Amino acid sequence: MSIAKEAFEKLYPEKTLKYKLSLKYSAKFKPYNANVKKYQRIIEFSLSPKWKEVSPEIVIGLIQVLLIKLFKTKKHTINTDLYNSFIKNLHISIPKEHSDPILLESFNRVNEKYFYSLIEAPNLKWGSHSRRELGSYNYHTDTIKVSRIFLNSGNEILDYIMYHELLHKKLKFQGKSARNYHHTSEFKVEEKQFENYPEMEKRIAELIRKSRYRSFLSGFNQ
Numbered sequence: 001m002s003i004a005k006e007a008f009e010k011l012y013p014e015k016t017l018k019y020k021l022s023l024k025y026s027a028k029f030k031p032y033n034a035n036v037k038k039y040q041r042i043i044e045f046s047l048s049p050k051w052k053e054v055s056p057e058i059v060i061g062l063i064q065v066l067l068i069k070l071f072k073t074k075k076h077t078i079n080t081d082l083y084n085s086f087i088k089n090l091h092i093s094i095p096k097e098h099s100d101p102i103l104l105e106s107f108n109r110v111n112e113k114y115f116y117s118l119i120e121a122p123n124l125k126w127g128s129h130s131r132r133e134l135g136s137y138n139y140h141t142d143t144i145k146v147s148r149i150f151l152n153s154g155n156e157i158l159d160y161i162m163y164h165e166l167l168h169k170k171l172k173f174q175g176k177s178a179r180n181y182h183h184t185s186e187f188k189v190e191e192k193q194f195e196n197y198p199e200m201e202k203r204i205a206e207l208i209r210k211s212r213y214r215s216f217l218s219g220f221n222q
């Protein structure tokens, strides 16, 4: 029996399989990424080749998580629990390849002030000049990316963005269903612990407005 079929049957023992399941590995994916597509009667799973090195019980959990997303059902199994703890602990085994002196200093300040220096440094990268995505934390690659609009914004604002992303690393995601809630109420409570929280929100809104104006000017000059 194929691993995809096994995953389906363990997840929906009461259902009969009306689809042809196919599973392929694609080197285009970043480590541990995966997706699922459904055509009429075919469900196709595409996985990063990294999954070949992972225990089949965990891969079954991954396939089940993809099926749960596809069918929008709320369910969890031993395998989806295994998968979730695998993803949560992935950062430990991920080599740290990217860092940056400004971001690392910010990380060290925030880690010391708010997390008793207990958080292990993630990969740190500057992103594009995005005003929409100010920062992000990628669980799969253990990477914090900060928008370049904060490059010269001063330590306080940068640290606030860093704090938000480190909270994602600390709290991971919650809930046993496949739908993970990143900004949980627990997250929001902790986020407000940042010094001058309301002031920070205002300053960021202002910075975004200004950078919009500036990018308009530079576009105009070209």
Ligand SMILES: [Zn+2]
Pocket (backbone or CB within 6 Å): 164, 168, 182, 183
């Ligand atoms: Zn967030």
